[in-house]
Amino acid sequence: MTITLPVTMRAIVLERFGSPEDSLKLKDVPTPAPTPGHAIIKVKAFGINHAEMHMRRGEWAEYMPIIGIECVGVIVSSLPATASSGPALEPGTPVVTLMGGLGRTINGSYAEYTCAPLTNIVPIPRTLVAKLGWARLGALPETYATAWTCLFRNLDLQPGERLLIRGATSSFGAAAVKLAVNHGAVVSATSRKVERAERLEALGVTEVLLEGTALGEKLISEGRKFDKVLELVGNSTLLHSLKLVRRDGRLCLAGFLGGLAPIEFNPLLQMASGVHFSFFGSFVFGSDEFPLTDVPLADIVDLVASGKLEAEPKSVFEFGESGVREAHRVMEAGQAGGKMVVVVDSAL
Known part of the structure; x- marks a missing residue:
């Protein structure tokens, strides 16, 4: 041709x-x-x-x-x-x-x-x-290539594992939800808007949580832990998300829906022992x-x-x-x- x-x-x-x-x-x-x-x-x-x-x-x-x-x-x-x-x-x-x-x-x-x-x-x-x-x-290309890599490379997601996706109603988050549910994971997802819960549930999410500054503190106070966390809100919720991962669990930071403002992070004081923390940027x-x-x-x-x-x-x-x-x-x-x-x- x-x-x-x-x-x-x-x-x-x-x-x-x-x-x-x-x-x-x-x-x-x-x-x-x-x-x-x-x-x-x-x-x-x-x-x-x-x-x-x-x-x-x-x-x-x-x-x-x-x-x-x-x-x-x-x-x-x-x-x-x-x-x-x-x-x-x-x-x-x-x-x-x-x-x-x-x-x-x-x-x-x-x-x-x-x-x-x-x-x-x-x-x-x-x-x-x-x-x-x-x-x-x-x-498909950027969204699904990045979501797949975060889930199955960085997080090594396995069927039956409990996965929390923060920022799940973004295009990236929705792709991750679909891939994770298709893989057999048990997915909890966050959204800033209550009216989006029905859409997430239709994708196979088992629990929808209202995103906000108080969510992390609430889940921590309840003693909630997840096998894997995909953090797409970014720096503004990262420190709480790190405390929501079980020992030997994994967290992958891959989005900044909450903005690009930097945070002060001291792993010695703010990160649980035994948690694997990684970042992925699709520019690689x-x-x-x-x-x-x-x-x-x-x-x-x-x-x-x-x-x-x-x-x-x-x-x-x-x-x-x-x-x-x-x-x-x-x-x-x-x-x-x-x-x-x-x-x-x-x-x-």
Whole structure:
């Protein structure tokens, strides 16, 4: 298959830090050219992530004029890293990609085309793409790759274990709930809003707890302990969460829904003995220590396509200034309620 690259493409460009209206502008920019070890992807859809909100507001250490840390699409062209590193990907191959510097050190996915490292690209069978469509597929890469790694690498979650997920109604949290329930874990989940309890229970959660500053103290006073804790609220609840893990249990910090403000942490005084505490940031995907091939993304897509795992995007927006700006407004207001996806080109 031969796909011709246009000279220019449409992209949402981060012109300045600030509100969605002030920052995000639709422009015609040069289409990227392939470089060794990279592929050009015709973007079909991309997910909206909190990292991009922080980039837009100037709160992230690294950002590019075109943000966006993930997308799904088809290969246009690719070049192997070296002559001896084997063939690259065939044009027309459906793929998902995430991280690898996208939106941070190389222009990202808020565009009609992007250039991504081959190390961070996973081919997806065309039959699965046809079953799901680009919008549903676009809800998976970053969220499910990160959730899977936190649950089954950092936490080593086993069937029957008691898992607490703090921040469970975020798109990341909901993905973790679904994967954990599918694996046979007993899941307790927190949300800031009582009205979201029914939705969590429908996903298989056995207990919904109202998130807030007093929750940790309440659970500690009751002597509650969990085998594993996935902490997505972040620094503001971390110290209490550490006290909710049983001896030899594990806690993984992987989100900052409560904000990026630092805390003072003295392990000698504030951490229980025998508790395993780790952090995971998806920006490491594609590195030698964290190859994306470790994550069974194609298997996750197959579970969704077969109906064994529900992963509908909460909202779908059209590509353009109005659609992307509205997605950012919803995210900033904390009203997403799940994964939001922008569709650039719906044709299969």
